[in-house]
Structures are given as structure tokens and as C-alpha cells.
Amino acid sequence: MKAEAPAPAERYDVVILGGALSGASTAMLLLRQNPGIRVLILDRAEKLKRRVGEATVEVSAFFLGRVLGLTRYLNEHHIAKQGLRFWFVNDEVESLDQAGEIGARYQVRLPSYQLDRAELDEEVLRRATEAGAEVRRPVTIKDVMLSSGGDQTVTYSTQDGSRTVQARWVVDASGVAAFLARKNGWWRRNEEQPTASAWARWKGTKDWDGLELAEKYPQWANAVHGIRGTATNHIFGDGWWSWWIPLKGGDTSIGVVFDQRLVNWPEEGKLGDKLKNFLLENPIAREILDGAEYDPDDVHWRRNLSYYSTTFAGDGFVLVGDAAGFLDPFYSPGMDWISFTVCSAAELIRKQRDGEAMAAPVEKFNRDFSVCYHRWFSALYKDKYDYLGEFDLMYLAFRMDLSLYYWGVVEPPFREGLKALHAPPFSPPSGKLFGTLMSLYNRRFAAIARRRRKMGELGRRNKGKRCLIPGFTLERKDMFRLFGMLGSWAMLELKEGWKSWGDSARSETGA
Numbered sequence: 001m002k003a004e005a006p007a008p009a010e011r012y013d014v015v016i017l018g019g020a021l022s023g024a025s026t027a028m029l030l031l032r033q034n035p036g037i038r039v040l041i042l043d044r045a046e047k048l049k050r051r052v053g054e055a056t057v058e059v060s061a062f063f064l065g066r067v068l069g070l071t072r073y074l075n076e077h078h079i080a081k082q083g084l085r086f087w088f089v090n091d092e093v094e095s096l097d098q099a100g101e102i103g104a105r106y107q108v109r110l111p112s113y114q115l116d117r118a119e120l121d122e123e124v125l126r127r128a129t130e131a132g133a134e135v136r137r138p139v140t141i142k143d144v145m146l147s148s149g150g151d152q153t154v155t156y157s158t159q160d161g162s163r164t165v166q167a168r169w170v171v172d173a174s175g176v177a178a179f180l181a182r183k184n185g186w187w188r189r190n191e192e193q194p195t196a197s198a199w200a201r202w203k204g205t206k207d208w209d210g211l212e213l214a215e216k217y218p219q220w221a222n223a224v225h226g227i228r229g230t231a232t233n234h235i236f237g238d239g240w241w242s243w244w245i246p247l248k249g250g251d252t253s254i255g256v257v258f259d260q261r262l263v264n265w266p267e268e269g270k271l272g273d274k275l276k277n278f279l280l281e282n283p284i285a286r287e288i289l290d291g292a293e294y295d296p297d298d299v300h301w302r303r304n305l306s307y308y309s310t311t312f313a314g315d316g317f318v319l320v321g322d323a324a325g326f327l328d329p330f331y332s333p334g335m336d337w338i339s340f341t342v343c344s345a346a347e348l349i350r351k352q353r354d355g356e357a358m359a360a361p362v363e364k365f366n367r368d369f370s371v372c373y374h375r376w377f378s379a380l381y382k383d384k385y386d387y388l389g390e391f392d393l394m395y396l397a398f399r400m401d402l403s404l405y406y407w408g409v410v411e412p413p414f415r416e417g418l419k420a421l422h423a424p425p426f427s428p429p430s431g432k433l434f435g436t437l438m439s440l441y442n443r444r445f446a447a448i449a450r451r452r453r454k455m456g457e458l459g460r461r462n463k464g465k466r467c468l469i470p471g472f473t474l475e476r477k478d479m480f481r482l483f484g485m486l487g488s489w490a491m492l493e494l495k496e497g498w499k500s501w502g503d504s505a506r507s508e509t510g511a
């Protein structure tokens with residue numbers, strides 16, 4: 001008897017590896033921009049769980065709200081975020097009202113959100129399905145054979161065995177698994193950023209805006225006219241920071257991120273207890289965690305967070321979100337990166353479907369995202385952990401970083417719409433100038449902090465300082481405040497910075 005010939009592989013226009021935010025939002029854009037396109041999404045999770053990455057900033061909020069059209073959903077199912085709020089201590093700080101504080105006095109001016117990612121990612125996937133995407137889960141992607149300009153072949157396993165599909169395009173949205181980058185040898189650890197993180201969700205944290213703290217610290221409570229609790233509160237120490245993100249329904253996501261060169265993370269014990277004990281060393285964390293418990297089934301750990309791919313696209317494949325790289329969790333750039341990679345990937349595929357030759361757009365895509373990643377990293381993150389615990393340095397850096405973010409990254413999408421998300425930050429020619437300026441002041445603040453560490457002076461300026469900023473807008477007058485900040489930096493150099501002008505770059509021990 002003759003053996004049955006294998007069934008021909010099914011064919012799609014696009015197969016997306018991973019159905020969380022990056023994958024599902026790429027599907028939504030593709031289906032909107034290319035009527036009739038056939039999109040298949042594969043994911044190993046039967047249902048998406050809570051994941052880290054719960055705070056949007058202004059660009060990711062723009063992407064979710066105005067590009068994906070989720071504003072009403074976000075307001076109904078998540079929390080409107082009130083910016084960033086920073087807390088600093090030293091050995092003399094014993095209570096919340098004595099800590100250094102940086103944050104807004106009033107509510108923020110542009111929208112952003114605190115998200116429950118299990119909810120959000122499922123909703124985006126549901127909308128992609130409603131728009132026409134086919135979703136298969138739980139399945140495990142096993143192999144992808146790339147063919148430039150031809151049909152890509154994806155093999156995945158299901159409970160019933162192995163299946164193969166073909167498509168003109170593969171979009172890799174597999175997150176940290178970074179399927180294509182690892183398989184093809186493009187994945188690189190960012191050796192200059194050895195950060196690690198532990199996080200959990202907690203019940204019973206104290207209400208930053210509640211009566212208990214207001215009665216205990218009335219002056220402290222009255223100093224801020226907006227809401228502290230729905231900001232992303234950050235508690236800082238030397239070489240580490242922690243996020244405090246409220247989730248709809250009452251849980252709080254709390255995580256610590258640290259530079260492994262500067263912080264000795266305890267070796268022994270249960271991860272949740274190590275996280276708790278680490279935080280309890282800090283008087284602010286002690287106050288807010290009094291009576292709170294972490295969920296033992298929702299405690300996580302990841303080390304060496306920062307990495308990138310050396311290739312972002314070819315004629316037939318493109319990497320989006322964490323599958324393409326990750327910078328650092330500080331300032332929540334993860335979903336901004338998703339916004340830029342997803343919008344640019346959908347545009348690349350649209351161009352091919354419109355008949356454009358692919359060589360030039362693919363080359364530009366690779367150049368833009370490579371330049372973007374490395375300049376963004378160098379401008380904001382390299383050596384940042386050296387000075388995270390210093391109130392005065394962070395006050396200056398935060399305001400400069402934020403005004404340049406508003407000026408160069410947030411303003412264009414509000415002015416030009418989706419088109420602006422096709423040009424990743426720092427990739428246009430002006431990105432070199434701004435990247436160089438930002439790298440320079442960030443490197444200088446790191447050098448000043450290293451000198452303070454050497455002289456035993458870290459944290460001296462942290463007690464009892466409160467700087468409440470009026471809030472940033474996209475008005476020119478707000479952007480011009482940058483010049484005043486540059487003046488403050490110059491003053492700092494004259495008063496103290498000059499002492500570290502000749503110092504060599506950081507050593508591996510952080511000294």
C-alpha cells in the first residue's frame with residue numbers, strides 16, 4: 001500500500017510568534033492597514049498571565065490609547081497613572097516625612113496608565129482576533145526556517161503532534177525567549193548593564209493618600225495636592241531602585257532592580273523573603289509594607305536584564321518588543337520600545353505588500369533600531385545605577401531626561417500621529433546631538449557619585465528635601481526650562497564636579 005503524502009503546509013501572509021502585547025498589537029495594525037491579510041498568532045500560554053511591565057509612560061500610553069484605540073478600555077479597566085515619584089533616604093532618615101521626595105505637586109498633564117498585563121494583553125489579543133487574526137494556543141514554536149523574499153516555514157507542536165505553516169512574513173514577538181535572535185546567533189547580552197530584578201505582587205500595602213499616613217504626617221500629606229499612590233513610586237538606595245505600582249483591584253506590584261556590581265543580593269532563603277527583607281531595610285518601604293504580604297505564587301527573578309539583537313529585520317521576518325531587545329526597566333521604556341518596533345514592523349510589511357523593493361527599507365530598519373538601542377542605552381542607562389541613590393543628582397538628571405523625552409520623543413506622535421512611531425528615538429540625525437548631550441551629563445553625574453562613594457559622602461544630601469515639580473506639558477515654554485537645568489548642571493560642576501574631572505571611568509567593582 002502506498003504511504004499517504006503529508007498534507008501541504010497551511011499558508012498565511014504573516015505568522016506571529018507570541019500573542020502577548022507585541023504580537024497581538026502587531027496583528028491589530030496589520031489587519032487594519034492591509035484589508036484581507038491572513039494573520040496567524042501562535043502562543044504557548046493557554047491564557048496570558050500577569051507579567052512584569054505594568055507602567056506605561058507617555059509614548060506607550062499614546063500607542064495603546066490613540067494608535068490601538070484603547071483609551072476608554074484603559075480608563076475603565078486599569079488605573080490612570082500620576083507620573084513618577086522618587087524617595088531618597090540616608091542613615092538619618094527614620095520616617096516617611098523625613099525622606100527626600102521628587103514628584104509632581106499636582107496631577108500629571110498627559111495620560112499614562114498602571115496596567116494589569118494579564119488583563120491588557122488578553123484584551124489586545126481578543127481585539128486582534130475580532131479583527132480577523134487566527135490564534136492557536138497552547139502551542140510551542142519549535143523551529144523557523146527563514147527564506148529571504150520567499151516563504152518562511154514555522155514548525156510548532158500541539159498536544160496532537162507537530163504542525164508546519166508557511167507565510168511570506170514571520171513576526172517574532174516571543175519576548176525574552178527572543179526566538180529568532182537566539183536561533184540565528186544575533187542575541188547579545190548588554191555587558192555594560194549587569195542588572196537583575198526580583199518582584200512580586202502584594203496585598204495590604206498602605207495607602208499613600210489614606211487617613212493613617214495623613215494623620216501621622218499632616219505636613220507631608222498637605223505638601224502634595226495631587227495623588228501620590230497612583231504614581232509609580234520609586235524608593236532608591238545605592239545601586240538599586242524599587243517600583244511600587246498599584247493595580248486595579250488593590251494589589252501592588254513591587255520589584256527591586258539592582259546593579260550586580262554594586263549590590264550584594266542575599267544568596268540564601270526563599271526569593272519572596274529575600275525581596276521582603278531587602279526592602280524592610282529601608283524606612284520608607286518599612287512604612288508602606290507594614291501589614292502587607294506578597295503572594296508566594298507570584299514571585300519572580302531575572303538576571304542580566306539588558307540585551308539586544310544584532311539583526312532586527314530581513315525580507316520576510318521582523319523582530320518586535322522584547323524579542324528585539326531590552327534596555328532597562330528604569331523609566332519604563334519597555335512598552336515605548338514595543339510601540340516603535342510594532343509600528344515600524346507593520347509599516348515594513350505594508351511596504352512589501354504594496355510592491356516596494358525590500359532591500360532599502362530593511363537596511364534602514366536595521367540601521368534605525370541598532371542606532372536607537374545603543375544611543376538610548378548610552379544616553380540614559382549606562383552607569384546610571386552609580387547615582388540612583390543621590391537626591392540632588394537625580395533631581396537634575398530626572399528633569400533633564402524628562403524634558404528631552406518630552407521634546408524629542410513624546411511631542412512628535414502628538415503632533416504627527418502614528419507616522420512619528422516609524423522613526424525610533426535617537427535614530428534621526430538630531431539623535432546624535434541629543435544622545436551625546438544626555439550621555440555626557442549622565443556620565444558626569446555618575447562620576448560625581450563615584451567620587452562621593454569613595455569619600456564616604458553618598459546620601460548626605462538626601463534628608464528632608466522635597467522638590468515638587470509643576471508637571472510637564474508639550475508647550476514650548478516648558479521645553480525651554482531645559483536651559484535653566486543646563487545652567488544648574490554647570491553650577492554643580494563648578495561647585496563639586498571639577499573634583500572628579502580627571503577620574504577614570506568606572507571600574508568593575510563600582511569604585
Ligand SMILES: Cc1cc2nc3c(=O)[nH]c(=O)nc-3n(C[C@H](O)[C@H](O)[C@H](O)COP(=O)(O)OP(=O)(O)OC[C@H]3O[C@@H](n4cnc5c(N)ncnc54)[C@H](O)[C@@H]3O)c2cc1C
Nearest residue numbers: 018020022044052053055141174175321322329332334335
Ligand atoms: C523587571 C522588569 C520591569 C519592567 N517594567 C516595565 C514597565 O514598568 N513598563 C514597561 O513598559 N515595560 C517594563 N518592562 C518590560 C516589559 O515587561 C516588556 O517590554 C514587555 O512585557 C514585553 O512584551 P512582549 O509582548 O514583547 O513579550 P512577552 O510579554 O514576553 O510575550 C511573549 C509571548 O511569547 C510567547 N512565547 C515565547 N516563546 C514561545 C514559544 N517557543 N512558543 C510559543 N509561544 C512562545 C510567550 O508565551 C508570551 O506570551 C519591564 C521588564 C522587566 C524585566
